[in-house]
Amino acid sequence: MDIFSFSILVYGTISLWLTGLLILFFSKKNIFFTKTSSILLVIGAALIGFYIISLWFYLKRPPIRTLGETRLWYSFFISTIGLIIYFRWKYIWILPLTLAFSILFLLLDFLKPEIFDQTLMPALQSPWFIPHVIAYILAYALLGIAMLISVWALIMFNKNKFDNNYLKICDNIVYFAFSFLTLGLLFGALWAKNAWGSYWTWDPKETWAFITWMGYLLYIHYRNYHKNAIKIPLLILSTSFIILLLCWFGINYLASAQNSVHVYSN
Amino acid sequence: MEVQTKNQLSKRKLWVFPWKYNESFIISIGLLIIGFLLELFSNGKGFNSPIWPANIIILLSLIIYIVFTNIFIKHPLIKWMGSVPAAISAIVIFTLLILLMGFIPQNKASSSMLINKLGLNHIVQSYTYVLMSLYLLIILGYATSKRLYPFNFKNFAFLLNHAGLWIVLAAGSLGSGDIIRLKMAVNEKQTVWYAYDETNHPYELPFAIELIDFSIDEYIPNIAFANISDGKIITNKSKQKLPEIIQGKTIIMKDWSIFIDEYYSKSKMVDSSYVLTTDTGATPSAYIIATNKKLNIKKEGWISCGSFKYPQKLIKLDDQILIGMLEPDIKRFSSKIKIYSPNQKVEMITVEVNKPMNIKGWEIYQSGYDKSMGRWSTLSIFEIIKDPWYIVVYIGIIMLIVGSVFLFWHGKYK
Ligand code: HEM
Numbered sequence: 001m002d003i004f005s006f007s008i009l010v011y012g013t014i015s016l017w018l019t020g021l022l023i024l025f026f027s028k029k030n031i032f033f034t035k036t037s038s039i040l041l042v043i044g045a046a047l048i049g050f051y052i053i054s055l056w057f058y059l060k061r062p063p064i065r066t067l068g069e070t071r072l073w074y075s076f077f078i079s080t081i082g083l084i085i086y087f088r089w090k091y092i093w094i095l096p097l098t099l100a101f102s103i104l105f106l107l108l109d110f111l112k113p114e115i116f117d118q119t120l121m122p123a124l125q126s127p128w129f130i131p132h133v134i135a136y137i138l139a140y141a142l143l144g145i146a147m148l149i150s151v152w153a154l155i156m157f158n159k160n161k162f163d164n165n166y167l168k169i170c171d172n173i174v175y176f177a178f179s180f181l182t183l184g185l186l187f188g189a190l191w192a193k194n195a196w197g198s199y200w201t202w203d204p205k206e207t208w209a210f211i212t213w214m215g216y217l218l219y220i221h222y223r224n225y226h227k228n229a230i231k232i233p234l235l236i237l238s239t240s241f242i243i244l245l246l247c248w249f250g251i252n253y254l255a256s257a258q259n260s261v262h263v264y265s266n
Numbered sequence: 267m268e269v270q271t272k273n274q275l276s277k278r279k280l281w282v283f284p285w286k287y288n289e290s291f292i293i294s295i296g297l298l299i300i301g302f303l304l305e306l307f308s309n310g311k312g313f314n315s316p317i318w319p320a321n322i323i324i325l326l327s328l329i330i331y332i333v334f335t336n337i338f339i340k341h342p343l344i345k346w347m348g349s350v351p352a353a354i355s356a357i358v359i360f361t362l363l364i365l366l367m368g369f370i371p372q373n374k375a376s377s378s379m380l381i382n383k384l385g386l387n388h389i390v391q392s393y394t395y396v397l398m399s400l401y402l403l404i405i406l407g408y409a410t411s412k413r414l415y416p417f418n419f420k421n422f423a424f425l426l427n428h429a430g431l432w433i434v435l436a437a438g439s440l441g442s443g444d445i446i447r448l449k450m451a452v453n454e455k456q457t458v459w460y461a462y463d464e465t466n467h468p469y470e471l472p473f474a475i476e477l478i479d480f481s482i483d484e485y486i487p488n489i490a491f492a493n494i495s496d497g498k499i500i501t502n503k504s505k506q507k508l509p510e511i512i513q514g515k516t517i518i519m520k521d522w523s524i525f526i527d528e529y530y531s532k533s534k535m536v537d538s539s540y541v542l543t544t545d546t547g548a549t550p551s552a553y554i555i556a557t558n559k560k561l562n563i564k565k566e567g568w569i570s571c572g573s574f575k576y577p578q579k580l581i582k583l584d585d586q587i588l589i590g591m592l593e594p595d596i597k598r599f600s601s602k603i604k605i606y607s608p609n610q611k612v613e614m615i616t617v618e619v620n621k622p623m624n625i626k627g628w629e630i631y632q633s634g635y636d637k638s639m640g641r642w643s644t645l646s647i648f649e650i651i652k653d654p655w656y657i658v659v660y661i662g663i664i665m666l667i668v669g670s671v672f673l674f675w676h677g678k679y680k
Contacts, residue, residue, distance in 0.1 A: 121596065122596060122598055122619035122620070123620065125598070125620060126620040175673055175674070176674060179670040179671065179673040179674035180674070182666060182667075182669075183667065183670050186663050186666055186667055186670075191620075193656070194620055194621075195619060195620050196649075197447065197622070197629060197631050197649055197651040197653070198445075199438065199659065202367065202372070211361055211365055211368055214361040218354065218357055221350055222354065224350070225350035225354075254368075254369070
């Protein structure tokens with residue numbers, strides 16, 4: 001499970017997906033080719049899932065502690081969700097978007113390996129740990145997709161090719177994601193109460209998580225009230241994702257966050 | 267359609283009902299400015315949270331006031347309070363305040379006088395924060411009660427989310443003044459019934475704690491190369507984690523092959539070698555044989571991370587590289603304690619991190635130990651907390667959890 005088997009995963013997944021996408025785009029709706037491409041794409045995603053499970057066994061703890069490990073889950077979820085959306089609604093354009101995103105995260109791990117540390121400090125040994133992190137990563141993956149669609153929709157809007165379905169998909173994804181975001185936040189609060197005796201201490205990571213949550217809350221309310229608005233909700237959605245990224249990675253570099261309990265150890 | 271509303275907005279006179287975004291944002295920003303002014307003139311003394319029974323009176327009056335005005339007063343002002351423009355402006359301005367908190371380091375003096383004077387380096391204790399939270403609470407309260415009466419089952423998920431959040435915010439902030447948070451340090455075989463608050467005032471507890479045993483479990487230590495020049499650990503690029511020290515294992519690092527000939531998890535130093543022991547202060551140690559095929563060098567000897575009693579022991583492999591053992595990470599620490607209380611039998615319990623114990627309405631948390639003694643610490647530090655409002659906050663959290671599941675299940679509300 002060192003970098004060697006990880007490189008097999010990265011090369012394997014990338015080549016499976018590229019081949020699958022090429023076949024799909026040149027298949028001209030031929031059933032045999034579309035089936036083949038689907039199988040290749042699914043195997044590519046399954047490979048990441050398999051790698052995560054074997055890493056779990058190897059580390060003897062869930063691989064959700066370092067940033068590198070969370071990126072692995074992100075790659076897995078974002079590609080799986082992209083595939084589900086493709087199979088369910090037949091949007092072909094969702095595939096290159098989500099798979100490219102997923103590959104980007106795999107490559108980040110590949111080029112900047114974190115030390116996969118086997119230990120888990122006492123505060124992290126809690127039954128809330130897994131639901132908390134998984135809920136967050138799932139929400140992040142969904143919101144990443146919503147961001148991609150919103151940017152795409154903004155471009156289409158400027159080209160006067162806007163289709164109202166874009167916003168409808170965004171709504172569905174955001175409602176889905178927001179429930180996970182809320183669950184992740186609440187599980188975190190319950191965990192903190194159990195570990196330190198307070199639900200919420202406005203630790204920098206918590207502060208940024210709250211701001212992120214408010215961003216999407218704003219989207220939900222704005223969309224609900226201004227049913228015909230297009231540009232503003234799309235802008236809220238893409239801006240909220242920038243805040244989300246700040247919360248996820250930026251925290252490690254902010255002056256205000258130097259004493260956060262959440263800054264991942266490297 | 268949107269363009270049309272915008273035109274209407276710009277033509278509409280300010281402060282003519284129904285109020286929309288302009289009025290909403292003027293009010294929100296106005297409150298923000300009032301908050302800053304209050305903070306400026308109070309000289310940053312901070313705000314004391316209300317305590318029992320003031321907080322419950324405030325809470326109940328707030329609920330009664332909001333629900334009654336909402337039901338009986340048909341003024342457009344009340345309608346505005348529960349409207350989306352009011353909600354959006356409150357959310358945006360409150361988030362802006364929190365955004366400042368995200369960028370400005372909190373709880374330390376800033377080099378900028380303005381930041382200190384406006385309370386921006388301790389936002390959570392500032393008047394601005396109190397005012398804006400109260401405003402958000404009132405707006406959210408009106409939004410909630412709008413759908414509360416007349417009751418309709420269709421609004422169930424809406425109510426779970428909005429009332430749940432209202433309860434969490436209200437009970438969390440108004441209840442915080444009633445929280446008592448104490449520290450207690452107990453040595454093994456000692457019995458203590460006093461704990462200390464933040465200002466070091468003793469506080470008599472309704473029970474006493476005797477520490478029977480404090481114990482620490484550790485992980486297997488790791489082996490590491492370090493640069494002689496700066497003492498920094500060298501990580502092997504192609505391997506992602508530092509190897510564990512396991513007897514009989516051979517570890518390849520750079521051009522070196524390191525065989526672990528012997529490993530003791532608890533040992534003491536005798537002359538220049540190590541022997542097994544269970545004495546206080548024992549340290550892990552390992553006998554290693556390191557060979558470099560390229561340079562044809564062989565080095566062997568003991569390495570140890572040391573303890574408060576024994577020094578660290580490293581081996582110099584060549585002019586640049588040291589090899590040594592890292593202090594093992596802590597897996598678990600826990601205290602076995604006896605609880606004595608008047609007119610009640612003695613209870614024996616164990617507390618550890620993430621597993622607090624409730625005794626007579628107080629939660630006992632394992633918080634720390636004597637770090638300089640490491641795993642040989644005979645001192646355990648507890649945090650003892652009374653939070654009378656936690657049930658209310660829990661109810662709100664559970665409502666929000668159920669509300670989230672609804673949100674997930676139904677997608678967009680009808
Ligand atoms: C857990 C957090 C929240 C969630 C999930 C949530 C969700 C929603 C949803 C889905 C609606 C549309 C309901 C419908 O039209 O059927 C709504 C409406 C609304 N929400 Fe929220 N909201 C939350 C927090 C807030 C907050 C913090 C405020 C105010 C500060 C607020 C104020 C409002 C208002 C005013 C409406 C319009 C109600 C109406 O017109 O009847 N919400 N909310």
